[in-house]
Amino acid sequence: MPEYLPLEIPDDPKLTQNITWFARSLRKAGLPIGPGRVIDAIRAVEAAGFTSKQDFFWTLHACFVSRPEHRTVFAQVFRLYWRDPRYLEHMMSMMLPAVRGVQEERAGQAGEKRAAEALLDGANQDVPEGLSDEEEGTEIEIDASMTISTEEKLRTLDFEQMSTEEIAQAKRMLSRMALPVQPIKSRRMKADALGWRPDWRATMRNSMRQGGELQMPAKKSRRIRWPNLVVICDISGSMSQYSRMVLHFLHAVANTKGAGWAKVHGFTFGTRLTNITRHLATKDVDAALAAAGAEAQDWEGGTRIGECLHSFNRDWSRRVMGQGAVVLLISDGLDRGDPEALAIEMQRLQLSSKRLIWLNPLLRWEGFAAKAQGIKAMLPYVHSFRAGHSIATLEELAEAISRPDDLGEKARLMAGMDA
Amino acid sequence: MSEVSSIDHVQELLAGEGYVCGRDLATVTFLALRLGRPIFLEGEAGVGKTEIAKAIASALGRDLIRLQCYEGLDAASAVYEWNFAAQMVAIRTAEASGGADRAALQEELFGPDYLVERPLLQAMRPHNGGAPVLLIDELDRTDEPFEAFLLEALSDFQVTIPEIGTIKAPEPPIVIVTSNRTREVHDALKRRCLYHWVDYPDFAREMEILTSRAPEAAEALSREVVAFVQRLRTEDLFKKPGVAETIDWAKCLLALDVLTLSPEVIADTLGAVLKYQDDIAKLQGSEAKRLLDEARATLEPA
Numbered sequence: 001m002p003e004y005l006p007l008e009i010p011d012d013p014k015l016t017q018n019i020t021w022f023a024r025s026l027r028k029a030g031l032p033i034g035p036g037r038v039i040d041a042i043r044a045v046e047a048a049g050f051t052s053k054q055d056f057f058w059t060l061h062a063c064f065v066s067r068p069e070h071r072t073v074f075a076q077v078f079r080l081y082w083r084d085p086r087y088l089e090h091m092m093s094m095m096l097p098a099v100r101g102v103q104e105e106r107a108g109q110a111g112e113k114r115a116a117e118a119l120l121d122g123a124n125q126d127v128p129e130g131l132s133d134e135e136e137g138t139e140i141e142i143d144a145s146m147t148i149s150t151e152e153k154l155r156t157l158d159f160e161q162m163s164t165e166e167i168a169q170a171k172r173m174l175s176r177m178a179l180p181v182q183p184i185k186s187r188r189m190k191a192d193a194l195g196w197r198p199d200w201r202a203t204m205r206n207s208m209r210q211g212g213e214l215q216m217p218a219k220k221s222r223r224i225r226w227p228n229l230v231v232i233c234d235i236s237g238s239m240s241q242y243s244r245m246v247l248h249f250l251h252a253v254a255n256t257k258g259a260g261w262a263k264v265h266g267f268t269f270g271t272r273l274t275n276i277t278r279h280l281a282t283k284d285v286d287a288a289l290a291a292a293g294a295e296a297q298d299w300e301g302g303t304r305i306g307e308c309l310h311s312f313n314r315d316w317s318r319r320v321m322g323q324g325a326v327v328l329l330i331s332d333g334l335d336r337g338d339p340e341a342l343a344i345e346m347q348r349l350q351l352s353s354k355r356l357i358w359l360n361p362l363l364r365w366e367g368f369a370a371k372a373q374g375i376k377a378m379l380p381y382v383h384s385f386r387a388g389h390s391i392a393t394l395e396e397l398a399e400a401i402s403r404p405d406d407l408g409e410k411a412r413l414m415a416g417m418d419a
Numbered sequence: 420m421s422e423v424s425s426i427d428h429v430q431e432l433l434a435g436e437g438y439v440c441g442r443d444l445a446t447v448t449f450l451a452l453r454l455g456r457p458i459f460l461e462g463e464a465g466v467g468k469t470e471i472a473k474a475i476a477s478a479l480g481r482d483l484i485r486l487q488c489y490e491g492l493d494a495a496s497a498v499y500e501w502n503f504a505a506q507m508v509a510i511r512t513a514e515a516s517g518g519a520d521r522a523a524l525q526e527e528l529f530g531p532d533y534l535v536e537r538p539l540l541q542a543m544r545p546h547n548g549g550a551p552v553l554l555i556d557e558l559d560r561t562d563e564p565f566e567a568f569l570l571e572a573l574s575d576f577q578v579t580i581p582e583i584g585t586i587k588a589p590e591p592p593i594v595i596v597t598s599n600r601t602r603e604v605h606d607a608l609k610r611r612c613l614y615h616w617v618d619y620p621d622f623a624r625e626m627e628i629l630t631s632r633a634p635e636a637a638e639a640l641s642r643e644v645v646a647f648v649q650r651l652r653t654e655d656l657f658k659k660p661g662v663a664e665t666i667d668w669a670k671c672l673l674a675l676d677v678l679t680l681s682p683e684v685i686a687d688t689l690g691a692v693l694k695y696q697d698d699i700a701k702l703q704g705s706e707a708k709r710l711l712d713e714a715r716a717t718l719e720p721a
């Protein structure tokens with residue numbers, strides 16, 4: 001940025017240094033601050049002068065903070081740093097090794113474990129267990145001549161009844177699947193010879209190319225865009241085996257290029273709601289699920305569907321569902337909370353989504369009826385109700401998701417409920 | 420652009436326009452004016468993000484150009500477009516009058532007469548009394564492609580029209596970008612701006628705002644209104660009331676000649692404060708009375 005040079009440095013060069021160090025402290029505390037911003041900050045301080053500490057605070061705040069959640073961190077670092085810089089250094093030296101140690105361990109683990117497994121050829125009993133489950137990433141050799149039939153068998157097998165080997169293979173099958181979806185018509189236009197709207201801009205350009213000769217008008221039509229997918233997955237104790245598989249599937253969907261979805265947002269809930277969207281972007285599936293698992297601290301605990309949906313509706317729904325999102329709710333609906341409150345939250349969720357699909361592994365039982373209170377409360381508000389306990393059912397889901405009128409089992413169960 | 424001499428000066432200027440702002444927002448505004456950087460304001464709806472653009476424009480005597488964002492906004496409706504219908508009429512006329520000079524016709528057709536200027540281009544034009552204030556409102560409503568398009572316009576303040584050439588702003592406009600945070604705006608855009616999160620004001624500031632925006636309201640009523648709204652914001656609501664709602668409500672109460680709040684009055688006028696049925700339902704029955712009593716309790720010591 002040549003326009004920033006030559007920089008007029010304030011009389012006391014220590015201040016420049018101090019701001020630079022302050023920026024470094026912020027960066028260590030997790031704020032994304034590049035050198036450009038430091039230069040900005042120095043210029044800003046120069047412009048604002050030093051009338052009071054408060055002004056100084058807001059000057060730096062304007063340059064270094066770019067997200068609401070960074071405000072608290074900034075205020076804390078500011079408070080410590082501009083009182084006594086060494087104090088912060090001291091604090092950092094006390095805090096950082098511990099934090100960094102954990103991160104390094106977590107980041108290295110996924111690949112490391114597989115490498116160890118590969119080298120030790122399965123004799124990996126003393127490799128520490130990760131936060132993700134035991135079998136992820138295990139390479140299993142399968143006789144090619146058997147593959148088709150094994151896959152066929154696996155497709156209909158319940159996730160809960162699979163052996164570890166079968167789980168590993170099912171995961172590989174899942175990672176090849178995607179959810180094809182119907183596009184949404186955008187208000188943006190594109191040139192289209194078969195379109196129905198005249199494009200006067202293009203017509204004019206064409207005609208000028210021909211020296212002002214008017215020709216057939218060019219046409220345009222509406223561009224199409226892809227909806228967002230929001231997955232809200234129950235990770236409570238009763239769901240653990242299913243939710244792990246579904247998260248595997250979700251990771252595959254989120255990372256398949258050109259699968260149709262504009263963005264895939266993931267949330268998990270048990271006793272509280274956790275946003276794991278950021279972790280889904282990690283390319284390595286083990287690392288992604290491990291990171292998600294570390295963030296969601298309520299794995300295999302109890303369920304509070306109502307409260308978790310409430311916090312989703314209040315904090316996230318307007319941010320992730322604004323552009324016509326399809327919502328996939330994965331839960332068994334076994335909730336001991338207040339069914340009325342749950343119904344209200346379900347209704348809000350349905351109203352703000354383009355389509356709400358509920359995947360429930362309990363549907364695998366023949367003659368399943370909506371008897372539990374939670375299920376009764378939730379069922380009327382979903383667009384579609386489907387099973388999600390095996391690869392075959394997930395494949396059916398992939399097919400159903402592009403049929404906007406698909407109800408799944410909802411109609412049958414609703415009828416059963418009235419009876 | 421150094422019309423403002425200090426942060427206090429900015430605060431004074433804005434107060435003169437009936438915009439009461441804290442030291443924090445004044446600092447950011449001062450920096451933006453001094454350094455010529457855009458301001459990026461985020462915050463809940465109704466806390467006064469759009470208002471500040473209007474206040475700055477009228478305090479400095481500049482024109483205000485507003486670009487309201489929406490899904491599907493594209494360059495043609497944000498920057499410029501040719502008036503195609505008029506161009507075609509011109510071609511026909513030239514043909515009818517016979518033997519038009521092609522080069523001259525082309526020159527004329529893609530000249531300023533047929534150019535329809537949209538907000539971004541208008542902001543690049545010279546204005547009487549200095550660079551205009553460009554308000555890019557609710558940026559979170561557009562899609563990513565438009566956001567990316569803005570990156571260039573905001574850093575260089577120039578627009579290229581193939582037939583005419585590059586139009587560069589003689590003096591960069593004062594840019595204010597607002598977002599309601601219905602989605603996250605890309606960091607690249609935020610990086611080019613001074614960021615500020617506009618929060619709900621505290622009791623004293625909200626009182627000041629209300630006195631300046633609805634001066635006819637009696638002080639006792641204003642205090643009650645503000646205390647009640649402040650109390651309401653601590654409730655678990657789907658959409659908390661903003662400052663705009665406080666002002667609206669005070670005006671509603673004035674129109675009804677209300678002198679003091681009561682649960683019945685609150686029930687009748689709640690639509691001015693809360694905009695979701697779920698939230699209104701929460702305040703049914705004795706709940707409004709309880710909140711009112713609590714709000715009054717906070718007023719007692721003063």
